[in-house]
Amino acid sequence: MEVTTLAIEKLKEVMQEQGETDSSLRVIAMPAESGGVQYxxxxxxxTQADDTVMNLDGVNLLMDADSIPFLEEATIDFVENFGGQVGFVINNPMFASAGGCGSGGCGCGDGGGCGCGGGGCGGH
Known part of the structure; x- marks a missing residue:
């Protein structure tokens, strides 16, 4: 998995704004009913016992063993105009995306990317 420099910078900003500087970002990937991947x-x-931890410029990313096969070729980025929103996206050339976007939280959108709107991250 790769994380762009811009995504790391924005993650640090979000963590600071939300008082989560001592937290890690968990990236979860799972098969979707449609055959794609949901992030x-x-x-x-x-951390959990089966987590792989990546430290990228002071930001820890956590991935469980079940998610790793779906994240090997993935790239996390931050975009200024994802369907009219600002947020994080996960692009993965190996798998099509599946799922629906929620406002203000992290969810998947169509087109191979996973968007996180509202400037923050939260699970669905």
Whole structure:
């Protein structure tokens, strides 16, 4: 998995704004009923026994063992105009995206990306 420099900078800003500087970003990927992949982003303070931890410029990303196969070719980025919104996206050339976007939270959109609107991350 790759995370762009802009996404790391924006993650730090979000974590600071939400008082989550001691948290990690959990990236969850799971098969969707449609055959694609559904992604979720959440802030968590604790790691689990099967987590892989990536530290990118002071930001910890957590991935559980079930999610890793779906994230190998994924890139997390931050875009200024994702369907008219500002937020984080997960692009993965290996899998089509599935799921519906929710406002203010992290959810998946059509077109191979996963958007996180409202400037913050929360799980669905």
């Amino acid at each position: 979720m982003l959440t802030m968590e303070k604790e």
